Amino acid sequence: MIFTELVLQNFGPYLGRQVINLNPQINPDESRPIILLGGMNGGGKTTLMDAIRLALYGQRSQCSTRNNLSYSDFLIQAVNSQATAVDQTRIELAFKQIINHEWREFRVVRYWDKFLKDGKEHLGILDEDWPDEALSNTWDEYIENLLPLGISNLFLFDGEQVKELAEQEIPPPTVIEAIQSLLGLELIERLSVDLDVLANRKRKNIVDKNQLYDLEEIETKINQAKLNKEEIEQKIEFIKEQLDQAKQKYDEALDKFRIEGGKIASDQSQKESQKKALENTINSLRDEFREIAADVLPLGLMTPLLKQAKLQTQQELKVIQNKATQGVLVDRDNRLLEYLASLSLTPDNIAKIEFFLQQDNQTLQQEINTYGEPWLGLEEEGLKQLETILNHRLIYQINLTRDKFKQVQTLETEIDTIDRELVAAASPEDYEVLDTMVKTTQKEYFDLQEQLSIFTRRQQEAQKVFEQAKKELIKYGEQYLARQNNEHIIQSAGKVQQTLAIFKERLTLKKLNKLEGEVTECFRYLLHKSNLVHRIAINTQNFSLSLFDPEGQPIAKHRLSAGEKQLLAISFLWGLARVTGRNLPIAIDTPLGRLDSSHRNNLIERYFPTASHQVILLSTDTEIGENEVKQLTEQGSIARQYLLEYDPQKRQTIIHPNRYFW
DSSP states (O other): OEEEEEEEEEETTEEEEEEEEOOOEEETTEEOOEEEEEEOTTSSHHHHHHHHHHHHHGGGOOOTTTTTOOHHHHHHHHBOTTOOTTOOEEEEEEEEEEETTEEEEEEEEEEEOSSOSTTSOEEEEEETTEEOHHHHHTHHHHHHHHSOGGGGGGTEEEHHHHHHHHHOSSOOHHHHHHHHHHHTHHHHHHHHHHHHHHHHHHHHHOOOGGGSOOHHHHHHHHHHHHHHHHHHHHHHHHHHHHHHHHHHHHHHHHHHHHHTTHHHHHTHHHHHHHHHHHHHHHHHHHHHHHHHHTTTGGGGGGHHHHHHHHHHHHHHHHHHHHHHHHHHHHHHHHHHHHHHHTTTOOHHHHHHHHHHHHHHHHHHHHHHHHHOSOOSOOOHHHHHHHHHIIIIIHHHHHHHHHHHHHHHHHHHHHHHHHHHHHHHOOOHHHHHHHHHHHHHHHHHHHHHHHHHHHHHHHHHHHHHHHHHHHHHHHHHHHHHHHHHHHHHHHHHHHHHHHHHHHHHHHHHHHHHHHHHHHHHHHHHHHOSOTTTOSEEEEOTTTOOEEEEOTTSOEEOGGGSOHHHHHHHHHHHHHHHHHHHTOOOOEEEESOOTTOOHHHHHHIIIIITTTSOSOEEEEEOTTTSOHHHHHHHHHTTOEEEEEEEEEETTTTEEEEEETOOOO
């Protein structure tokens, strides 16, 4: 995990939007672990640590200025004093982590204003710049898997925490919680408490034996209900057999009624009315036939003659037209030849034109001779009427007549069917016998159906009584078993708690051995007197530290200087962080405290560059001074520098990138 960017907007002393690039990678091929942020006391360094905690953990964050404030009051207090009512307070923390062997960047965004809705901020999570609503809804669970709150103080700590750890014989509660979380001891404690709660609850659930139902009375009730239910079921089976027989008789009566004409006889008047209606429809269609026959329909019998008359009329009209135009064309040809003679054309050309005109006139005369003299004498208007009859009216009336004829045929078929049915109808005497048989068998069938319905309802009621009696028996058994189960749980809870105590003790010893080795290695690495301490032991009860020299003799902690105590505290935190096995960033606020120059050099040279792949240092000018910056620079450990410049008049802090105190 690597923090890549922190954005503050109107948060604490940071007015407006200010961005801090936390990425330790200065180019694609080079990374340096340290991000150095310098600021005077009260200049906003602790606010940056609070912003990181708040972004990651929200309401669960352990911020320095929250104290006993409610979360909503703390958020309102964190709004910049010069921010307006409509200005938004915002924290963004971007980080990268490896998922499926690839780096992916996430951005946690929390924002709010002075008038909190529902008493909390808005949370949004961006996955590679895409909003992830599902991750926003489960963010607390996600960050617990990545950087659990219980061990966060091992990676996000300040000088006051180091000072408190150095001066006290027993670690402060925050460190103890981190140790227990790291070792998995808090799960054992929680399980032991849960067992107490469970045992107390089960004690309340134990009831007196006098309050239980009498088992013999319940069993008698079950037997009576079962007997009643079985009697009703037998009656239902008997009725079903009778019902099947009645259904068979009823079906046979219906079949006989239908086969022997009873059905037709019952519908005779309806059939006769239906036949009368069909005959009336046929008569109407025949009237329509007569109306159609009064028009041009009879001409359909002589359609070939009409077509010949149409063709003859067309030819006669063309002959008349040719005769009318022949004289006109002769006069025009003569005038044309006279005109051509005046145009100085050669006699040969004039002869050719004259020949062409003669040929054209001969063709026209041949057409007149071919058709002969007109004899039908039908004019053009008559031809149009003839064409309308042939192409439209006659075709329409023929198709209409065919449709009407098909309707008549269909209706006549239906009338024939009705006539055959009426012939097969039973006589009135036979019909009376058939109808009486159907009604008798039908009544018997319906009566049995009603009886079946009544006894079915009785069966359902008897089943309910039987089920209720069984439930009472089950409840009795459950109460009896529950009492035994509760007593067993109460007895077992104490045994489990004893086992947990032994397990906790052995687990603590096993895991503290590794932690002792890590803390010893870190302390000896940071301490310039490498032969002073040979081994560090951790108390399994209160997690206090004991030091031993190379001869195995204890070293009193008060013999250590203030700087050595502080290095011991840092070694303790460093060792805990290493034991977690998590590759996480480390952020340290006011890291050097009261260290002398020798111990300070060891911390500068050995701890800061190797504590993690990303180390965020929040320092004053007296902690990491000019010489320390020069030393870290020469080591190639500083990736980025920032100066937090605080204006006491405006009570605002400005972040200057690429700057430090010098």
